Amino acid sequence: MRRHSFIAFSIVVIAVSTTLAKKEPAIPTTASAPKEVALVRVNVTGQGYDYFRPWQKKAPFSKRALGAVLPKGRVLVTADLVTNQNYVELERAETGEKTAANVRVIDYEANLALLEPAEKSFLDGIAPLEITSDTVVGDRLAAWQLEPTGALLATEGLVTTIQMMPYPVDIGQFLTYRVSIPMQYRENSYTVPLVKNNKLAGLLLRYDSRSQLLDAIPAPVITHFLKDADGQNYRGFPSAGFSFFPTRDPALREYAGDKGKRGVYITNVEAGTPANKAGLKVGDIVTAVGSHDIDENGNYVDPLYGKIEFTNLLTAHAYSGDVIPFHLQRDGKPMQLNLTLEHREAKDYVSPPYSLDQPPKYYVLGGLIFQELSRQYLKEWGPNWQREAPQRLVYMDHFQSELFPERNRRVVILSQVLPANSTIGYDDLAYLTVSKVNGKEIKSLDDLAEAVKQPVEGFIKIETEEDPKQIELDASQVTAEAPSLQENYGISSLQRLQ
């Protein structure tokens, strides 16, 4: 049963056409090719957080990449590149001149970030890239890379598919260009701009060298990001909070009371989300969003791309706060609901899907290490985390909306045990979910930190969902042993709760 995205984006059609209309006349500048390529090198040094030893950071990494120079002195890169950065540096392609840069806006879900050089004049003399949103299947796009000399290396490829695909943090799906292209390896091919007629059409998302297929973040998503970034506060891509299923099966359609041959069946509406607030229900058949009809596969006809999944209908051009009319059939009767879209932040999930650029919370209690379940933690098991991480935790993360419909909580886990005097006999415990501490229910690490302060008759009692069900510590021994524990295991601080 394919789970479709919770996120639905919205489009206001007028917005599309105006954007296009505005950008089109920019073509005339073709005659004078820019003097210097609108690319800079971006050098990033960073350190990820170590979720297995949450008090410390991992060894530093460095990445060399490219950035696309945009108007108003900004440089566009992928969020991937500057995630967990300590220092970002821009380097002029030809002169090698360098300056520090700040990350002004970052959107992990859309995998985009905007950099600004510390020295305002640093980008002077570079003609910024404009953005073109009219790419369609069959167009040729050039991937721009730089030779060591600073000369442009352009490789052409063909856009083969435009469809909704998951992005790295895997929240919903976003519009993606798939390009068949024989990319060449260069030292700094991390963020590679894709260009059409000297205008920015997309940004490299991932590349598979065996199949020579490249996925790109398309211009409409970039445009959305930039427009949002121009505002006071960056709001992020909106979400609706429902999942759906195609109605290809006539029996299902008939059961749902659908007369026509279109629409998607709503399978889940999460509490507190825009869909829930607007009154959308499981079993509804959504037949149109805005003025676009949705077919039985969940596609609508896009003026540019033809048939594409309706979540894109909403993609690049609806913003948090927009009100989108949903037309639906409920028990065979037509209805209309207006959804006010909101961005759903990572912290609004029970098991946050990502947590970047912020240190993980933890609490060390006499050698027992407590953490909150998050996908970021599970991803510490590497690219195959879904198979290799503790399966019970993967299950809880994956089915969190089903297991914790109330949503307003975290899952606190006893993630590991550092051998110490107070934890003798507990050494093998790991990945247990904590239900109570000293008789108090635990729904976050803060709850736990609070509860351990009130030992019962000198003991701290921890209850877990899994065996052994209960663990007791001597409160005074825990306190007494803390300094040596910190010293032995190099734990700078015994807790981080923010």
Added chain:
Amino acid sequence: MKRISIIGYATLLLASVVYAQESTPAPPPAEPPGALEHSGMSRSNPPSQAVVPVPVPITPPKPNGPVQKSLVRITATAVDPDYKAPWNAGALQRGVGAGFVISGNRIMTNAHVVANSRYITVERDGDPNKYPAQVLFIANDCDLALITVPAKDFFKNMLPLKLGGIPTLESTVSAYGYPIGGERMSVTTGIVSRIDFQLYTHSSVDQHLAIQISAQINPGNSGGPVMQDGKVVGVAFQGYSGDVAQGVAYMIPTPVINRFLKDISNGQYDEYPDLAITYAKLQNPAQRKYLGLKDDDRGVLVGSVVTAGPSDGILKSGDVLLSIDGHPIASDANVEMDGERSQFEEVVERKFKGDSVKVDILRDKQPMTVTIKLFKPWPYSIQGHSYDVRPRYVLYGGLLFQPLNLDMLEAYRTSDLRLRHYFEYFILDQIYVDHPDVIVLSNILPDPINSYLTPYRGGIVDEVNGKKIRTLAELSEAFAQAPERLVIRMIGDGPPLVLDRNKVEAARERIKTRYNVLKEQNLEDKPASRIAAAEDQR
């Protein structure tokens, strides 16, 4: 009691490959006369030509006597059920193992040598005949079986072996059997390396006492006796393959064998009872103090009590088990029995269905004594392999519904997160209470009536037309009494699966014919081969 459901530790030692020399219908090895003789039988025949060297027949190590007079070679043809097409008989397998004669004209071997068997033959040293044999008792939970040969006089010249005790560590033992590398009996020796609880991989859910020996044992050794001082001290049954660990072989020790023999003395095998609890060692001083325990290294802490087990309502999570049938339980869960330290489960291990066990506990710091009447809790069975049963299933509208169990999971090699979770936590999360059968839509035989239903594959049935479905029989009943429209809800938030009964009825014959489905359902767990065996006997 603490059973684990990790699959495949040690490998069984059944030679399940039919070796080349077996498949060629060539006459029994026609060596030059006198070249290779069956040991012990042919001393009276002097070599026709006095040529040296005379190959030395395998003479048994003296201490154990003429073991070849007790040893048999068992060839079993088995039909392993096909969980992906459960209406089919299944695949034919042929395996070779060993067995040995014990009192009462019985031959002891491993359950895995004869499980799922349809036809068994037995050969013995110095006798060209193959004797058809029958299974008397099979204990899949401890990998032992008893078979017999109906042919008159078969046992006349055979010497029944006697059972010994638990050999001491480092003492020498000899393993007899028919492992790969030749046709005739083989002997290897080694020492007793370790005595411990092990997972018995035949069921892959049961743990019993097992003895690790350093004797080389290989596929084909299965069921053969391991001897010391002329007595059987174990039955060779499993080991690690060479790429995992070298020279690690296990035998079933005599306490397990004796228990099996006693269990069947009433004419049927009742299987191992189990306390059906989980427990934790009590080695943490603070925890011991909290629980009100003395500083005496005693006691284990009860974690979960399975409601379908005998301890339900008697033991509680948080109880401390102090002693069992008078044996003090150490804080590392060991007891002292017959001068040996072993896990306290060993006390329960030696009991039978209906027996009781007396447990001294500490509950809320108060000492108590409770008595638990033992039986085998059923939910564990789905986490182990089944033998000699036909898979249960219901086929409706081309949709194949099967209860979740280890065999089915392995057949489909599913990586489905929900299915794996329901399997692993079937007992600990008490899933069996609401879903005694976790019914999975495991496969779809394509037909126009189910063309849009592929996305539902792998789903677990929760209800049909608003009624909760707990067992496969209830599902079958719901289908039988279906109104015109059937709405099947799966666990989780997928869409309902909707079927039109009339269309399903119209498609029945079509689907049966197209996919050669002989029977649309099998609700009974019951026998496959036993029927045939019973008919044989008549």
